[in-house]
Every structure is written in structure tokens, then in C-alpha cells.
Amino acid sequence: MAMLEVRNVHTYYGNIHALKGISINVDEGEIVTLIGANGAGKSTTLNAICGLVKPRSGEIVLENEAIHRLPAHEVVSKGVAQSPEGRRIFGRLTVQENLEMGAFRRADAGAIQEDMRRVFDLFPRLEERRKQVGGTLSGGEQQMLAIGRAMMARPRLLLLDEPSMGLAPLLVEDIFRVVRQLNEQGTTILLVEQNALMAFSVAHRGYVLETGRVVLEGTVDELRENPEVQKAYLGG
Amino acid sequence: MEAEASRPKQSFNVGRWIRPLIGVVVLAFILWRFWNVLFVQQVYGPDTWMRFAISGIILGGVYAVIALGYTLVYGILFMINFAHGDVMMLGAFAGFFTLEALRGTGLLNQSIFWSILSVIIAFLVGMVAATVIAVVLERVAYRPLRGAPRLVPLISAIGASLFLENAAQLVFGAQRQTYSNPTIIERNVGWTFHIGEGDVLLTYTGVLTFVLSVLLMIGLALLVQRTKMGKAMRAVAEDKQTAALMGIDVDQVISTTFAISGALAGAAGVMWGLHMGIIYHFVGFLPGLKAFTAAVLGGIGNIPGAMMGGLTLGIFEALGPAVLGMPFQLKDVLAFSILVLVLIFRPTGLLGEVLSEKKA
Numbered sequence: 001m002a003m004l005e006v007r008n009v010h011t012y013y014g015n016i017h018a019l020k021g022i023s024i025n026v027d028e029g030e031i032v033t034l035i036g037a038n039g040a041g042k043s044t045t046l047n048a049i050c051g052l053v054k055p056r057s058g059e060i061v062l063e064n065e066a067i068h069r070l071p072a073h074e075v076v077s078k079g080v081a082q083s084p085e086g087r088r089i090f091g092r093l094t095v096q097e098n099l100e101m102g103a104f105r106r107a108d109a110g111a112i113q114e115d116m117r118r119v120f121d122l123f124p125r126l127e128e129r130r131k132q133v134g135g136t137l138s139g140g141e142q143q144m145l146a147i148g149r150a151m152m153a154r155p156r157l158l159l160l161d162e163p164s165m166g167l168a169p170l171l172v173e174d175i176f177r178v179v180r181q182l183n184e185q186g187t188t189i190l191l192v193e194q195n196a197l198m199a200f201s202v203a204h205r206g207y208v209l210e211t212g213r214v215v216l217e218g219t220v221d222e223l224r225e226n227p228e229v230q231k232a233y234l235g236g
Numbered sequence: 237m238e239a240e241a242s243r244p245k246q247s248f249n250v251g252r253w254i255r256p257l258i259g260v261v262v263l264a265f266i267l268w269r270f271w272n273v274l275f276v277q278q279v280y281g282p283d284t285w286m287r288f289a290i291s292g293i294i295l296g297g298v299y300a301v302i303a304l305g306y307t308l309v310y311g312i313l314f315m316i317n318f319a320h321g322d323v324m325m326l327g328a329f330a331g332f333f334t335l336e337a338l339r340g341t342g343l344l345n346q347s348i349f350w351s352i353l354s355v356i357i358a359f360l361v362g363m364v365a366a367t368v369i370a371v372v373l374e375r376v377a378y379r380p381l382r383g384a385p386r387l388v389p390l391i392s393a394i395g396a397s398l399f400l401e402n403a404a405q406l407v408f409g410a411q412r413q414t415y416s417n418p419t420i421i422e423r424n425v426g427w428t429f430h431i432g433e434g435d436v437l438l439t440y441t442g443v444l445t446f447v448l449s450v451l452l453m454i455g456l457a458l459l460v461q462r463t464k465m466g467k468a469m470r471a472v473a474e475d476k477q478t479a480a481l482m483g484i485d486v487d488q489v490i491s492t493t494f495a496i497s498g499a500l501a502g503a504a505g506v507m508w509g510l511h512m513g514i515i516y517h518f519v520g521f522l523p524g525l526k527a528f529t530a531a532v533l534g535g536i537g538n539i540p541g542a543m544m545g546g547l548t549l550g551i552f553e554a555l556g557p558a559v560l561g562m563p564f565q566l567k568d569v570l571a572f573s574i575l576v577l578v579l580i581f582r583p584t585g586l587l588g589e590v591l592s593e594k595k596a
Contacts, residue, residue: 050481076483088478090471100464101471105483153483 003028003188004049004157009058009068011048018044020212021058026157031179031189033199033220035233036209042192043085045209046159049190050082051075062157077105081155085162085192087146091135095126098134098145102152112152119148122178140171147178151187158182161192176202196233200224208233255580262577269560280558283434288554294442294511296550297449301504302527303534303542304456305370305497311473311537312493314386318393319373320501321524322400327366327502328509328519329404331358332413339416351418355510359448363502369400370498371491379487397524404517412516415509417441423513441511452503453543456496460539469493473537522568526553529575535588544587549574 002025011019019041026032034042047053049060051072060068067075081102090098099119103112120127123144129137134145143163150158160179164172172195180202183189193199199206200220208216208229216226223229273279280288302324309317338344338354345351377396381389417423426439460466471479472489480486508523509515526549534545549571556570557563578585 052477052480071485072477072480073483073485076481082481084478084481088475088481090474090478092474093467093470097467097470100467101479101482101484104464104468149482 002026003063004190005061006045006049007059007061009045009048009055009060011044011053011055018212019048019055022209022212022214024207024214026188026190028188029183029186030205031183031191031203033191033193033203033206034209035193035196035199035206039211040209041212042209043161046082046161046190046192049075049159050080073105076153079156080159081150081153082159083146083150083161083163085165087142089134089137089142089145089149092133094131094133095137095145096130098149099152102149105153111154115152115154119151122181123148140167143167143171143175147175151182155187157188157190159190162194163191164193164195164198172198196229258580266560269562273559273561277561279561281434282432283436285558286431286436288558289551290436290438290442292551292554293547294446294550295554296547297446298504298507298523299527299530299550300543300546301449301452301500301507302523303530303546304453304539305500306528306531307534307536307539307542308493308497310531312469312490313378313389315378315389316393316528317497318390318524319377319396319400320497321520321527322397322404323366323370323373323498323520324501324505324508324524325404325515325517325520326369326400327362327505328515329408330365330502331362331506331509332415332515334358334361335416344416344418348420351420354418355421359503359506362506363499366502366505367495367498370494370501374491374494401517401521408517410517412514415513415515417510421510423511439511445507445511448503448507452500456500457539459496465489465492526571529571532575532585533578535585538585538587541585541587545585
């Protein structure tokens with residue numbers, strides 16, 4: 001049974017029809033990736049799931065509960081957290097305060113401390129800089145902070161939007177190692193990437209989006225074999 | 237995005253030489269007057285200077301508390317809440333009626349305990365009333381306009397200000413009311429110091445006002461820096477969308493910000509009543525504008541800036557006319573000249589960062 005079902009969702013920005021009937025499923029325990037070019041609707045799909053963009057039609061169901069009418073701050077309580085595109089960390093808040101904001105909906109102080117410990121174990125660099133304001137971190141550290149901040153909500157479904165963007169190859173490896181690790185610890189992950197090669201190396205299944213539509217879906221192996229995908233996204 | 241396009245170009249193009257010229261002229265004028273007052277005419281003795289300084293510091297504390305309300309709201313919504321001074325006026329009235337009621341029952345001066353309690357109750361009622369009004373104001377006049385171009389809520393704020401002033405006149409009447417202080421903090425009574433050739437009076441109400449201002453500022457700083465709500469306020473000020481992704485209810489945070497700014501204005505209103513003594517429906521207008529000037533002076537959106545700007549403006553207003561050897565009626569002219577000078581020479585304010593561009 002699917003943990004998350006996006007059913008035939010249409011969204012608009014003003015008059016621009018951004019998502020033209022997107023349907024995707026994510027099963028519990030999976031890593032599912034959305035790939036596609038700029039403007040294909042990947043981030044919009046994530047924002048629709050999070051409640052930042054309201055679908056004009058269609059529905060989004062998380063564990064048998066429709067969430068597409070909830071405001072963004074309530075979706076978080078349902079167990080969905082996003083590490084947004086461009087990191088969007090709070091530049092004037094310290095690293096620690098950024099992480100605390102990730103746990104905003106939670107009241108279990110002890111468990112929050114535990115999760116912060118867990119984030120620091122995954123990203124020791126963040127612990128060294130916990131009193132520093134976010135704006136002074138390097139790009140890679142900001143990405144770690146963005147992922148760590150999303151983890152602080154203790155989500156069952158984690159949405160990652162372009163975690164590799166603008167990072168040096170070595171850092172990208174690091175980030176993806178963490179993604180795999182999180183998944184092994186039981187977090188379901190929906191990963192948006194332009195770097196299809198990296199995405200396929202961690203994901204189980206994937207969807208290819210083009211101008212607001214799903215044009216292809218399948219297991220990672222199927223997608224890798226597909227000549228269209230090879231030509232457009234794998235540089236083959 | 238439309239707001240971006242309709243915003244007038246920021247680069248107010250004063251010719252390259254006009255700004256330095258204005259600066260030199262203003263500076264030369266100030267130095268000449270200062271020299272004249274201090275050494276040539278020697279108009280004032282040290283006791284008089286001390287009196288000016290004391291009244292400036294007290295006034296500055298009140299300005300700072302009001303300025304914090306402007307700066308908090310601006311920090312989150314990038315909007316000047318021009319009705320803020322009127323929220324302060326309503327807080328002053330709430331405190332006034334509370335003290336009247338307590339005087340009516342005879343409790344006000346029954347014992348020292350009751351006098352102190354009365355003042356505390358007056359502050360609480362004033363703050364609660366102003367808080368409620370500020371929150372309702374946000375709900376009615378500003379929230380429906382969220383997402384509109386930036387000029388729209390500004391105009392709504394001016395409308396709200398006029399509405400509150402006129403509603404107060406209708407309800408409370410146009411006559412001036414005298415605050416009834418309990419006898420232990422009677423106005424114009426206090427400790428006397430002998431300085432130079434004269435006596436300097438440090439009033440009880442003045443000390444109370446200043447101490448309370450400082451406590452409120454410390455309280456606000458702690459709230460914003462340490463508490464979960466304060467951190468959420470800072471997060472919302474930076475990035476509303478991402479704050480929502482964190483599970484922060486942005487509307488609720490904005491409401492809370494208005495509530496805090498209202499509570500500060502209410503406290504300032506009761507302090508004004510206790511210290512200055514006279515209130516009427518228009519009493520919030522000038523302090524409101526001065527505090528706005530103070531917030532701009534310190535760098536609007538910046539909390540330490542508002543505190544510093546308030547104190548600086550209060551002291552400048554009290555000492556300025558004396559230092560420049562001008563008639564005291566011109567103190568308001570001086571205060572607002574500061575606004576003009578800040579806008580010309582340092583639009584970001586004393587402690588300001590270049591935030592308006594990035595965040596607008």
C-alpha cells in the first residue's frame with residue numbers, strides 16, 4: 001500500500017498551468033526520485049505535497065488521509081518534512097536555532113535533543129558550528145543544515161529538493177551517503193534531482209517529468225535502460 | 237513581483253556634491269551654535285544641563301519602547317504600522333479609567349500596598365487593552381491585504397490611525413484628561429540634588445518610567461532571543477515560506493508580533509499618562525511619529541537599533557534646542573530634521589544593515 005499518493009494533481013501559478021495532472025506513488029521504506037529538466041514541475045510537486053501550493057484539482061493522500069487542503073504548517077505534523085531547493089536556511093539564526101526550528105511542532109524535549117545528537121553525528125561539521133549563524137556557512141554546510149533541519153521534524157516522509165545543487169562532487173557523495181543511511185534507518189524519501197546519475201545510484205524507483213506531466217516511470221534499472229532517459233539525462 | 241516593479245527607484249539621486257554640502261553646512265551651524273551657547277553666552281548652568289539630560293533620558297526610554305513596536309512589525313511585514321501611536325493612546329486611556337475607578341473606590345491611596353497594586357493593575361489593563369486592539373487591528377486592517385503591494389497596507393494603516401483617533405474623540409470626548417496618580421508617585425515630586433547653583437529634581441514618575449522602559453526592553457530582547465516564539469518570529473521575518481515548511485503557523489506568529497508590539501505601546505501609554513499627566517485622543521500622534529523617527533534612526537527592523545534610536549532621539553530632543561541656542565518650541569522641528577538627515581545620509585539607520593533591498 002502506498003504511503004503517499006499524488007492523484008492527478010493540477011496546479012496553477014496565476015494563469016500558468018504548472019502541474020498538468022501529476023500522479024505518483026511512494027511506498028513506505030522507498031527512495032523515489034523525480035527527475036526532469038528545469039521547469040518540469042519537480043519542485044512544484046514537492047511544494048504541493050507540503051501544502052505551499054494548493055492543487056486546483058486532484059488529491060494528495062498520505063496514509064489514507066487527504067492532506068492537500070491542509071495549510072503547510074499542519075502538513076508537517078502529519079510526518080512530512082522538506083529540505084527545500086536552494087537550502088533556504090535561516091541566515092540570521094544560529095545552526096542550533098535552525099535545527100530547533102525544524103522541530104517546531106514537537107514538544108518532546110528529550111527526543112528533540114536525541115535527534116539533534118543524531119544530526120550532529122551524521123554531520124559533525126554542524127556541531128563545530130552550532131553557535132554560528134547560518135549565513136556564514138559554506139554551501140555544503142548549508143545543505144547539511146537544510147537536511148538536518150528537515151530531519152529534526154522526525155518525518156516519516158522526507159522530501160529532498162536538489163540536495164546536490166552547487167556542491168563539489170565529494171560533498172555530493174557525502175550527502176547521498178547520508179540519504180541512503182536515513183532510508184536504511186526507516187525514513188521514506190522522495191528525492192528531486194537534476195543529477196540523474198546520482199539519483200539513480202540511491203533510489204529504488206523514479207518518475208521522469210516533462211512540462212508538468214509524468215512521461216515515464218519505473219524502477220531505477222528500467223529507467224537506466226531506457227534510451228530516452230539515457231539521451232536526455234544520463235548524457236549517453 | 238508586481239510590487240517590485242511599482243516600487244520607485246531607491247537611488248534618490250542627490251547630485252554628487254549636494255550631500256556633502258548639506259552635511260558641511262549642518263555641521264558648521266551646529267558647531268557655531270554650540271560654541272555660542274557654551275562659551276560666548278553661557279546661557280545655562282550645569283544644573284539646567286542636568287535637567288535637560290534627565291528629561292531627555294526619560295523621554296528617550298518611552299520613545300524606545302514605542303519604537304520597538306514599529307520595528308517588530310516592520311521586521312516581519314515590511315510595513316509601517318502608522319496606527320501604533322494610537323494604540324498607545326488607547327492604552328493610556330485604559331490605564332486612566334482604571335486609575336479613576338480605583339480612586340473612586342478609595343483604594344488608590346488606601347495604603348502603600350494598594351497604591352503600588354493600583355499602578356500595577358493600571359499597567360496590566362493598559363497593556364491588555366492595547367494588545368487586544370493591536371491584534372484586532374492586524375486582523376481587520378492588515379491581514380486581508382497580505383500579498384498586496386507594499387503601499388496598500390501602509391495606506392490602510394494611516395486610515396486605521398485616523399479611525400482610532402476619531403473613534404477615541406467620539407467615545408472619550410475631546411477634552412484633556414488628567415491622570416490621577418497615587419500620592420506616592422505624585423507628578424513633579426521626587427529626589428532633589430544640588431548641582432552647581434541650582435536644585436535638580438529627579439521625579440518618581442520619571443524614574444519609574446525609565447526603569448520600566450529598560451525592563452521592557454530587556455524582556456523583549458530575552459523573548460526574541462531565547463524563547464521558541466521569539467526564534468519563530470525571527471524565522472518568519474527572514475523567510476515566511478520556509479518558516480511554514482518548518483511547521484510554523486505564520487499568521488499566528490504575525491498576530492503574536494502585533495500583540496507584543498501592542499503590549500509595549502500600552503505600557504508606554506500608561507507611562508506617558510503617569511509621567512506627563514495629560515492625555516487626550518490625539519496624545520499618541522506625536523510620540524508615535526517621534527518613535528517612528530527613532531526606529532528609522534536606529535535602523536528599522538533592528539531591535540537594538542530601535543532602543544538606541546529612541547534614547548538618542550529623546551536626548552537630542554531635550555538637549556538639542558539648548559545646545560543649538562534655539563527656542564524650545566522648535567524641538568519637534570529638530571527631531572524631524574533628524575529623520576530627514578538620516579534618510580539623506582544613512583537610509584539604513586545607525587545600526588541598520590542593507591535589508592530592505594534583499595528582503596522586500
